[in-house]
Amino acid sequence: MALKSAMAVTGVILVLFLIAHMYGNLMVFGGQEVFDNYAHHLRELGEPMLPHEGALWIIRVVLLASVLIHAYAAFTLWARARRARAATGVRRYQSTQNKKGVQRSYASFTMRWGGVIVILFVVYHLLHFTTNHIAPGGASDSPYQRVVNGFEIWWVVLSYLIAMLAVGLHLRHGIWSATQTLGQNKAGRQRGLNVIATAIAAVITVGFLVPPFSIFFGLVG
Amino acid sequence: MNITLRVWRQKGKDDEGRMVSYQVEDVSQDMSFLEMLDVLNEKLTVAGEDPIAFDHDCREGICGACGVVINGIAHGPEVTTTCQLHMRSFKDGDTIDVEPWRAKAFPVIKDLVVDRGSLDRIIQAGGYISAPTGTAPDAHAVPVPKTDADRAFDAATCIGCGACVAACPNASGMLFTAAKVTHLGMLPQGQPERAARVVKMVNQHDEEDFGGCTNIGECAAVCPKGIPLDTISQLNKDLLGSLASGKM
Numbered sequence: 371m372a373l374k375s376a377m378a379v380t381g382v383i384l385v386l387f388l389i390a391h392m393y394g395n396l397m398v399f400g401g402q403e404v405f406d407n408y409a410h411h412l413r414e415l416g417e418p419m420l421p422h423e424g425a426l427w428i429i430r431v432v433l434l435a436s437v438l439i440h441a442y443a444a445f446t447l448w449a450r451a452r453r454a455r456a457a458t459g460v461r462r463y464q465s466t467q468n469k470k471g472v473q474r475s476y477a478s479f480t481m482r483w484g485g486v487i488v489i490l491f492v493v494y495h496l497l498h499f500t501t502n503h504i505a506p507g508g509a510s511d512s513p514y515q516r517v518v519n520g521f522e523i524w525w526v527v528l529s530y531l532i533a534m535l536a537v538g539l540h541l542r543h544g545i546w547s548a549t550q551t552l553g554q555n556k557a558g559r560q561r562g563l564n565v566i567a568t569a570i571a572a573v574i575t576v577g578f579l580v581p582p583f584s585i586f587f588g589l590v591g
Numbered sequence: 592m593n594i595t596l597r598v599w600r601q602k603g604k605d606d607e608g609r610m611v612s613y614q615v616e617d618v619s620q621d622m623s624f625l626e627m628l629d630v631l632n633e634k635l636t637v638a639g640e641d642p643i644a645f646d647h648d649c650r651e652g653i654c655g656a657c658g659v660v661i662n663g664i665a666h667g668p669e670v671t672t673t674c675q676l677h678m679r680s681f682k683d684g685d686t687i688d689v690e691p692w693r694a695k696a697f698p699v700i701k702d703l704v705v706d707r708g709s710l711d712r713i714i715q716a717g718g719y720i721s722a723p724t725g726t727a728p729d730a731h732a733v734p735v736p737k738t739d740a741d742r743a744f745d746a747a748t749c750i751g752c753g754a755c756v757a758a759c760p761n762a763s764g765m766l767f768t769a770a771k772v773t774h775l776g777m778l779p780q781g782q783p784e785r786a787a788r789v790v791k792m793v794n795q796h797d798e799e800d801f802g803g804c805t806n807i808g809e810c811a812a813v814c815p816k817g818i819p820l821d822t823i824s825q826l827n828k829d830l831l832g833s834l835a836s837g838k839m
Contacts, residue, residue, distance in 0.1 A: 371793050371830060374803055447803040451761035454802030456695040464599070464610050465688035468663035472758070472812040479760065481805065547806040553828025555821045 373443040378548035380436040380443075385541065385570070387433055392577040398590055399581075402514040409513040441489065448482055477543040484540045491533035498526075518591035521582040530582050538575035545570055592618045592683035596631065598643055599690040601699050608699065610688070620679040624667065625650060625657060627678055628689075644702040650674040652815065655750030658757070659703045660690040665754035665813040672752060672815045692757035695800040696764065709799035710751050710767060716795035717788035718771040720780050733779050743777035746770045748816040755810035755818075761802030766810035768796050769822035776829060786833035793830055 397408045416425035455462050471479075497503045499516055506526050507519030520526045545567035549555050555563055584590045593616045601608030615631050622630070625647050632642035648656035652675040661667030667676045681687060689703065697705040735743075749770035756764050772789050775781030781788070804823055811820040 371797065371803075374827075375831065447761075447805070451763075451802035451805075454695045454762035454800055455760070456693055456697075456762065458608065458693075462693050463660055463663050463688075463690050465597075465660070465663040465690060467688060471760070471807075471809050472664060474760070474807045474809050478805070478807040543806075550806045550820075550824045551804075551827055553824050553826075553831055555824035557819050557821045560821060 373446055374551045376439050377443040377447070378551040380440040381544050381548050383432065383436045384440065385545065385574075387429075388537075388541075388574050388578075392574055395578060395581050398514065398517060399584070402512065405514040405517070406512055437489070437492070441485075444482065444485055475543065477539040480536075480539055481543055484536045487536045488533065488540055491529075491536070494529070495533075517581070518585055521585035522591070524586070527582050527586045531579065534575050534578045537578070538571045541571035541574060542568055592620065592678065592681070594618055594627075594678075594681060594684070595686040597686060597688045598702070600643070600702055601691075602641075602701065604698055604700060610690075618678050620677070622678045623650070623674055624661070624676040624678065625674050644700075644704045646704050647674060653750060655752040658692060658752045658754055660688075660692065660757055662688050665692070665757040666752075666815055670813065670815060670817070672750075675815070692753050694753075694756050694762040696762070697753060697756065705753070707751070707753050709801070710753060710764065712799060713764065713768055713792050713795045714751075714771065717784065717791035718775070720775060720784060722780065735778060739777045743774050746774035746777070746818060746822055749774070749814075749818050750816060752815065754813050754815065756801065758809040758813040759802065759804075760807060760809065761805055763804045763810075764796050764799070764801040765804035765823050765826065766814065766818055766820070768792050769826040770818045772826045772829060773822040776825065785829065786836065789826060789829040790833050793826070 394408055394412075397405045412426055413423045420428075458464075477484075494504065498505070498520065499513070502509050502516060505516070505519070506523050510516050510519060521530075546564050549563050549567075581590070593614065596613045596615055597610045598613060599608055600611045613631055613635075615627060618627055618630070625645070628643060628645060635642045645659060646656045648654045650657070652672040655672070657673040658666060659673055661673070661676070666673050668680050669676050691697075691699050691703045692705045692707075694705075696709040697707055699705050747770075749767060751767060753764075753767070755766035756762055759765075772792060775788065776785050806820075806823070808820050811818060
């Protein structure tokens with residue numbers, strides 16, 4: 371039970387991070403100077419109260435802890451559900467009719483594998499832009515240049531498109547699910563909460579996809 | 592109408608079990624699903640075969656004894672209990688798959704009969720109020736707001752059939768547990784044990800090997816009594832409040 375609350379709370383932290391991250395990404399429309407300054411300011415955030423990169427490392431530790439707790443809870447609940455279903459062989463029910471359930475959404479039954487796709491993407495994404503170990507289109511010291519170099523290549527854009535759609539679906543069900551797990555749903559609110567979850571998921575997905583596509587089609591850079 | 596039934600046959604809890612096909616002819620549209628099984632069972636008995644075992648009692652949709660998965664949906668295509676499902680919901684020539692509730696917490700006893708004792712043990716863990724018995728007090732001695740009474744009654748209609756568990760992709764018993772928690776939690780008589788109740792019932796739920804709720808909503812969609820999904824939210828709110836206040 372504590373697992374689900376942990377799932378919801380860490381999920382909320384990660385959604386808030388995504389919104390901040392999306393805001394940062396949109397700085398790319400301000401050009402190289404604005405974007406690079408923003409990236410540089412992240413390192414100076416909290417100075418002189420905090421040491422150089424202090425705030426950044428606090429955020430990184432919180433995010434890493436959130437991801438680990440979120441994933442641990444997910445795997446534990448996944449294993450528990452697997453046992454609880456008591457499927458014989460591969461399938462729980464032998465009937466091939468109504469395999470998609472009565473009303474469940476695509477987002478709700480792709481939560482687990484979708485989550486795995488997202489975590490693999492995060493590793494790839496960090497190697498790409500943070501450490502620059504993967505540098506399609508050429509490495510650079512300028513964050514702006516890294517972004518522009520990467521997103522001029524079609525398969526990089528495609529990989530980010532797939533990942534962002536996975537994130538969007540994950541958020542669509544995840545945000546709604548968190549409100550229910552944290553006890554905030556009521557019959558009269560249920561529709562509204564679902565609309566809000568869809569809206570936040572859509573805004574985040576589109577917000578993250580606008581910069582790569584703008585670069586790819588030559589509107590930026 | 593003539594139909595083909597594919598039924599899960601399993602001799603006992605240690606038997607592996609398998610789907611077996613039967614032809615059922617001259618089925619009337621006005622038969623209930625269970626009456627159709629009765630007809631088939633009479634034929635099987637006359638032929639010297641073992642009839643299909645299935646649970647049933649009132650056949651009025653109020654006891655919660657019957658319940659099978661029909662064509663992959665708990666209680667079949669209509670939102671009602673299996674006994675209140677009629678053959679008019681099917682077409683001539685249909686193939687109908689009939690399987691037992693499938694969950695670790697509901698071991699199959701025979702054919703379509705499962706042991707739902709795990710639900711009883713959740714109730715025993717806290718789904719009650721402790722009150723001195725004796726003469727019933729006047730019904731209007733303790734005022735209850737109408738909205739609270741309505742919500743309590745709506746939740747109290749849960750008949751414990753187990754369809755929520757059978758339909759849940761995680762085989763979670765949260766809707767059942769939430770219905771009991773909501774039913775008692777909305778009424779003044781349920782208040783003294785409210786904080787302890789939710790913790791005990793959820794602990795028992797987890798011990799019985801039910802899965803965790805991921806808010807997919809299949810449970811509420813198949814519930815013959817229409818227990819709303821937001822009761823699970825109310826359970827979670829009570830649970831978090833109880834854990835935070837330490838009043839367990």
